[in-house]
Amino acid sequence: MKPVFLIKHSKGAFGLRFFGLGPNLKPTKGLFKLQQFLNRNAFWAKDRTINDLRKCLANSDVIVSIWSQNEPVGFGRALSDGIYRSVLWDIVIDQNHQGRGYGKMIVKNILESKQIKHTKKIYLMTTNKKLFYSQLDFQEVSSQSLLVREM
Ligand SMILES: CC(C)(COP(=O)(O)OP(=O)(O)OC[C@H]1O[C@@H](n2cnc3c(N)ncnc32)[C@H](O)[C@@H]1OP(=O)(O)O)[C@@H](O)C(=O)NCCC(=O)NCCS
Numbered sequence: 001m002k003p004v005f006l007i008k009h010s011k012g013a014f015g016l017r018f019f020g021l022g023p024n025l026k027p028t029k030g031l032f033k034l035q036q037f038l039n040r041n042a043f044w045a046k047d048r049t050i051n052d053l054r055k056c057l058a059n060s061d062v063i064v065s066i067w068s069q070n071e072p073v074g075f076g077r078a079l080s081d082g083i084y085r086s087v088l089w090d091i092v093i094d095q096n097h098q099g100r101g102y103g104k105m106i107v108k109n110i111l112e113s114k115q116i117k118h119t120k121k122i123y124l125m126t127t128n129k130k131l132f133y134s135q136l137d138f139q140e141v142s143s144q145s146l147l148v149r150e151m
Pocket residue numbers: 041042090091092093094097098099100101102103104105125126127128129131132135
């Protein structure tokens with residue numbers, strides 16, 4: 001198995017956003033690769049434009065990615081107020097790299113980040129990966145409802 005490289009991006013992922021930086025801070029068209037990676041692996045994140053992805057990264061507090069030979073094979077991000085509430089978004093592992101512990105690695109790194117680790121509640125939404133998150137101590141809540149207002 002080829003070695004993988006985990007990147008804990010700075011808040012807003014400036015290098016990835018503007019220079020497409022990948023492992024070892026090398027320009028690798030990383031933002032375009034991330035777009036294609038999401039198209040291939042995340043049904044809810046298909047067809048995101050490069051400009052919208054830039055905005056999304058710019059406004060994310062924690063961003064973690066995993067790379068194999070200059071190709072993204074894992075991604076995750078989170079928003080946080082640093083004390084009360086955090087939300088995880090877009091936790092994705094490439095379909096050919098699943099089942100190797102990378103998903104767990106992404107979530108653990110996000111949870112251990114300084115912006116998240118002291119927040120009192122960490123939320124996430126999932127369509128069909130409840131069991132994966134329950135292994136990471138997330139529990140389903142029946143006392144609250146998920147409400148959505150769509151644009
Ligand atoms: C869900 C996802 C991120 C898991 O990543 P992964 O790298 O395959 O998972 P890991 O190898 O880190 O698995 C960690 C543990 O969770 C378990 N697990 C992983 N996926 C699971 C699933 N769908 N159901 C039940 N358990 C699961 C593994 O067996 C493993 O258990 P272990 O530690 O006892 O061996 C990945 O399957 C994925 O990207 N799916 C497509 C996108 C998606 O649906 N993302 C979630 C959005 S909410």
